[in-house]
Structure formats: C-alpha cells, structure tokens
Amino acid sequence: MNLSNYLDFKNLQNKSFKKIFFYRICGTGMGAAACLLKEAGFDVSGADSMFYPPMSTYLETSGIKISTIDKLDFKTLKSEYDLIVVGNVVAGSSQEAREIEECGVPFTSFPTAIGALVLNKKTVIGLSGTHGKTTTTYLGAQVFEKLGEDCGYLIGGVMNGRPPSRLGKSPLFFIESDEYDSAYFEKFSKFQSYCVNHFVITSLEFDHADIFSSIEDIKNEFRKVIPTTSSVVGCSDWPEIISLRDQFKEHQWQDYGKNNIHIIERSEFGTKFKIEDETYKTNLVGDHNIYNLSSIILIAKELGYTKEKIDLAITELLLVKRRQEERGNYRGAIVIDDFAHHPTAVRETLKAVMTKYPKKKINAFLEPGSATARSDIFQAEFLDALKDASAVTIIKPQRPTTAKGRGDLDVTLIATKLNEIGIDASCVVTLEQLQERIDNLSSEENVHLIMSNSSTLGLWSSDFVKNIN
Numbered sequence: 001m002n003l004s005n006y007l008d009f010k011n012l013q014n015k016s017f018k019k020i021f022f023y024r025i026c027g028t029g030m031g032a033a034a035c036l037l038k039e040a041g042f043d044v045s046g047a048d049s050m051f052y053p054p055m056s057t058y059l060e061t062s063g064i065k066i067s068t069i070d071k072l073d074f075k076t077l078k079s080e081y082d083l084i085v086v087g088n089v090v091a092g093s094s095q096e097a098r099e100i101e102e103c104g105v106p107f108t109s110f111p112t113a114i115g116a117l118v119l120n121k122k123t124v125i126g127l128s129g130t131h132g133k134t135t136t137t138y139l140g141a142q143v144f145e146k147l148g149e150d151c152g153y154l155i156g157g158v159m160n161g162r163p164p165s166r167l168g169k170s171p172l173f174f175i176e177s178d179e180y181d182s183a184y185f186e187k188f189s190k191f192q193s194y195c196v197n198h199f200v201i202t203s204l205e206f207d208h209a210d211i212f213s214s215i216e217d218i219k220n221e222f223r224k225v226i227p228t229t230s231s232v233v234g235c236s237d238w239p240e241i242i243s244l245r246d247q248f249k250e251h252q253w254q255d256y257g258k259n260n261i262h263i264i265e266r267s268e269f270g271t272k273f274k275i276e277d278e279t280y281k282t283n284l285v286g287d288h289n290i291y292n293l294s295s296i297i298l299i300a301k302e303l304g305y306t307k308e309k310i311d312l313a314i315t316e317l318l319l320v321k322r323r324q325e326e327r328g329n330y331r332g333a334i335v336i337d338d339f340a341h342h343p344t345a346v347r348e349t350l351k352a353v354m355t356k357y358p359k360k361k362i363n364a365f366l367e368p369g370s371a372t373a374r375s376d377i378f379q380a381e382f383l384d385a386l387k388d389a390s391a392v393t394i395i396k397p398q399r400p401t402t403a404k405g406r407g408d409l410d411v412t413l414i415a416t417k418l419n420e421i422g423i424d425a426s427c428v429v430t431l432e433q434l435q436e437r438i439d440n441l442s443s444e445e446n447v448h449l450i451m452s453n454s455s456t457l458g459l460w461s462s463d464f465v466k467n468i469n
Contacts, residue, residue: 001092002101006185007083007108009193012116015106017082019114022046023100024087025066029057029178029190032164033085033110035062036154039167040118046085047072058163067168069096078104084436085113092184100370109183112152115193119173122152122190123450124195125299126177128222129202129235131345133176136292138320140174143296146313147305157320157339172303179221181211189221198302199229200295200401203241210371215240226251233298235291252300256294263287278307282314286324293317324352328468331442334360335468340451341366341373343381350388353449360447361390365434368397368409369454375403376410383414390446392418392425393437395457421457432456435464 005016025046035058038044045065059066066437074377077084084107091098127137134157141153152168154175177191186193191375201222206215210427219240226232226248234241237257247251256275267273270283273290275297282294293314300310321326327335340349346366353362364386368374374397386392394411401408411427418425428434434457438448450456459465 001097001185003185005101005104007112008108009116010113012108012112013120017042017117019045019081020083020085021077021081021089021105022085022110023096024069024089025059025064026049026051026055027087027089028055028164029154030085030110031059031198032154033114034059035163036118036165036167038062038064039165042117054158055164062163076100076101081105081110083113085110085364086183086185088183089179089403090184097184106350109186109193111193113185115195118167119175119195122173122195123171123197125172125174125198125200126191126194126196126225126229127174127202127295128177128179128191129200130179130205130207131342131348132202132288132292134320134339135289135323136200136295137174139293139317140299141316143293143300143310143313144170144172144174147300147309147383155320157322159320160318165326166409179218180208186353186416187211188224191225192221196225196228197230199226199232199233199297200299201234201241201244202292202295203235203344204238204244205344206377207370207372209375209377209401209406213404221246222332223247228396229352231302233295233302233449235295236344237291254298256291261291261294261456263290266355268358280311280314281317284319285356287347288348288352289319322380324349326358326434327465330438330448330464330468332444333363333442333446333448334449335389338449338451341369341452341453343378343385346382347385348453349451350385350449353447354388357447359434360446361445362388362439362449363391363393364389365393365395365438365448365450365456367395367450367452367454367456368411371402373397374399374409375401375406376401376408377406379409379414382409383417384424386414386418387421387423389449391422391441393434394425394439395426395434395452396427396429431459431462433460435462438464 020042026048043242047067049069084105137155144151150169152164152173156176179189181187182190231252233254235257236255262274272281322339325337340346415425415427
C-alpha cells in the first residue's frame with residue numbers, strides 16, 4: 001500500500017480543488033456525496049462498473065458525467081483531476097487500489113471529502129446508531145424543513161421526490177452517521193470525519209462482525225467523537241449507550257427512551273405519545289419510529305423551537321423507501337418491502353406492521369444478507385424476532401459469512417424450531433421456491449412483509465413486480 005498521495009482531513013482542508021473524480025460513484029453514500037460536492041461548486045464526475053436507478057438518475061440530473069470503469073485510463077487522470085474520492089468497495093489488496101495509488105492524483109475517502117470541503121462550514125446533526133440512522137435522518141430533514149429551515153442533508157436511502165443529498169442554505173445539516181469504516185486506507189468510522197456538533201445515538205448493539213470483533217470496538221469509535229460534539233441525544237434503552245453516557249458525565253447529554261417516552265395510543269392511522277409531560281401526535285406507526293422521532297423533537301427543542309411549532313411539523317411525515325414501504329397488492333395480499341436484516345430491526349418492523357394491520361395475518365419473508373446476519377451470532381435472536389409472525393419464509397444465504405471467527409447462520413434450524421411452536425416456517429434457496437411460497441400464502445387476509453438488505457433472490461426485478469397492483 002502506497003499512501004504518498006493520500007490526503008487526510010487536515011491536509012484536504014489546506015488545499016484547493018476544482019475537479020474531483022469519484023471512483024465507484026454509484027454506491028449510496030458515494031453518489032450522495034458526489035451530488036453534494038457538485039452542488040457546493042466542484043466539477044464532479046465519476047466511474048463505476050454498473051449503473052442502476054435511482055442513483056444513476058440522480059447523478060445524471062445533477063449534471064455529473066459518469067462512465068464505466070472499463071473505459072477508464074488511470075494514466076490520464078493526473079492531467080484531468082485534482083482529487084480522487086475512492087469508494088469503500090475498493091479492496092486494499094486489489095489491482096485498482098494500486099492503480100489509484102500510482103496514478104499521481106491525490107486521493108481520499110468520501111467521508112473525509114465532504115467533511116473537509118462542506119461539513120466543516122455547517123452545524124452538523126449526526127444521526128448514528130445500529131438501527132434507524134436512515135429513517136431518523138430523513139425525519140430530521142422533514143421536521144426542520146416544516147419548521148422553516150432550508151437545511152442540508154445526506155441520507156443513505158431512496159426517497160420519493162427528493163435527491164439523496166442537498167446542501168441547503170441554512171447552517172443546519174443532517175447526516176446519516178455510519179459506524180462502518182470509510183475506505184481501505186481509512187479504517188475508522190465515517191462519522192469521525194463529519195464535524196458533528198449535535199450527535200444522536202438511536203441504538204447500540206453488536207453488528208458489522210466483518211470489521212469489528214466486539215461491541216467495545218464499536219464503542220471506541222463513538223468515544224473518539226463524543227468529546228468533540230456540543231451535545232448528545234442518546235436512547236437510554238440500550239445499556240451500551242448508558243455506559244457511554246456514564247463515561248462522559250461532564251458532557252451535555254439528553255436521554256430518551258421508555259423512561260421518559262410513553263405511548264398513549266397506537267392505531268393504524270398514527271401514534272399519540274408523551275415526552276416527559278408534553279403530548280405529541282404523529283401519523284407514524286411503530287414504537288421504533290416514535291423513539292426515532294422523539295430524538296428529533298429533543299434536538300428541535302435544544303435549538304430553541306417551541307412545542308407549538310413542533311406539533312405542526314410532525315403530523316404528516318414520510319419514511320424512506322424500503323422502510324415499511326407498501327408496494328401494492330398481490331393476489332389480494334398487501335406487499336411490504338423493508339430493509340430489516342438485523343434481529344432487532346426484524347422484531348420492531350414486524351411489531352409495527354402488526355399494529356398497522358391488526359386484523360390480518362403477517363407473513364414474514366427474511367433474507368439475512370449482511371455478514372453479521374449470515375453468521376451464527378444471532379441464531380437465537382432471529383428465532384425470537386420471528387416468533388410472532390403468522391408464517392415465516394427464510395431465504396438461505398447465498399454465500400458464507402465473513403464475520404470474524406464465526407460460523408454460518410443455520411436457517412434450517414430456525415425454521416424447524418418455529419414449526420415446533422406452531423408457526424408455518426420454511427427455507428427457500430431459489431427465486432422459484434420463493435415465488436411458490438408467496439403464491440401459497442397470498443389472500444386478502446394476508447400481509448407479506450419482505451425483509452432484506454440484499455437482492456431477495458432477484459424478486460424485485462422478476463415478473464412478481466408486474467403482478468403487483
């Protein structure tokens with residue numbers, strides 16, 4: 001590894017750039033960062049192996065020139081660009097990493113690029129945690145827009161009617177703050193580069209077993225950021241968050257969770273809840289969504305907004321696509337697409353859908369796609385998370401886990417144990433088997449909750465989609 005041309009945050013701040021090239025630009029974070037730097041006035045272009053909507057559409061409408069990697073000549077980059085932003089998908093051992101290092105152009109990661117070139121001039125609200133980062137960031141942007149702020153944001157998800165990032169004219173900037181590492185040459189969490197002023201921690205438990213060995217490894221990343229922030233809003237339902245709070249007793253810290261948030265009324269149309277002694281009402285359904293929204297309310301109050309204004313700002317809120325997203329009806333059954341793949345997210349999403357459809361059978365379809373989900377770390381937890389579904393279908397992982405020192409998830413054992421307690425459960429390995437299972441469970445009394453952060457065996461690009469009304 002040759003890092004002679006690598007620029008860290010400090011060195012990046014002290015240099016001037018005009019033309020920036022994003023290598024592997026079509027990733028969720030990379031594409032959003034590219035659009036943000038384009039809006040900030042930089043001349044941005046990029047390349048990737050393949051391009052798919054909606055990110056390819058966002059890039060094109062932003063005026064960003066994109067090309068395929070097979071047409072890229074690394075030797076010409078030095079004469080054309082001042083900086084290369086390298087995607088995290090590039091492996092340190094790869095030939096493309098060597099080409100980037102040797103082409104003579106300074107390079108960095110996208111978190112460092114946007115941190116040093118954009119976020120250091122903003123008041124940054126960083127939304128972090130094992131679960132709910134994307135949703136909470138989107139809620140924050142919506143609420144503060146309704147409060148009158150022309151705020152900026154960067155969200156790692158797809159939203160109807162808006163791009164994944166926006167610079168905004170307000171000093172306020174909401175950013176999804178991921179604990180995953182930044183690049184093969186920056187093995188630290190993305191949020192360390194985001195110049196966070198107000199830090200929300202929605203949840204904290206072990207995940208990303210491909211890069212972290214323990215929960216303490218993850219907490220060490222948070223420990224590096226917390227002292228640099230102005231304030232922290234943390235969910236006290238999570239013991240690991242409480243331990244961080246206790247470690248930083250002198251820091252400005254607000255708790256939220258079951259101790260001070262009380263759900264008064266749940267219905268398919270929304271939720272009425274209290275934070276301390278103040279009552280709020282929103283269209284959102286699902287306790288996890290209410291807790292996420294509550295963190296935004298606390299930030300708004302911290303920044304001086306009145307309850308009366310907040311009340312008006314939270315009544316009609318949207319969720320990111322693939323978060324309890326209703327795709328339509330299939331043979332009478334309601335079809336819901338969701339990103340859940342960690343047992344905690346699976347459990348909470350299932351509960352939320354059961355609340356919205358109390359008279360229907362909820363059929364859970366799960367693809368454990370991440371390195372952690374594919375491992376045996378959460379063998380017992382997945383069983384517990386799925387036990388309230390009417391029927392369960394588990395897609396067997398297509399590849400072994402890369403979690404450090406762990407075996408693979410035994411999906412057959414989970415299905416067997418669910419059947420033993422009276423739940424119709426089975427495993428599938430092909431799209432045809434998955435389609436047959438959906439067909440057999442489809443009727444007007446059913447809801448199909450399809451949960452995956454992966455390809456779902458190609459379901460969403462198959463003829464199944466054409467038959468959804």
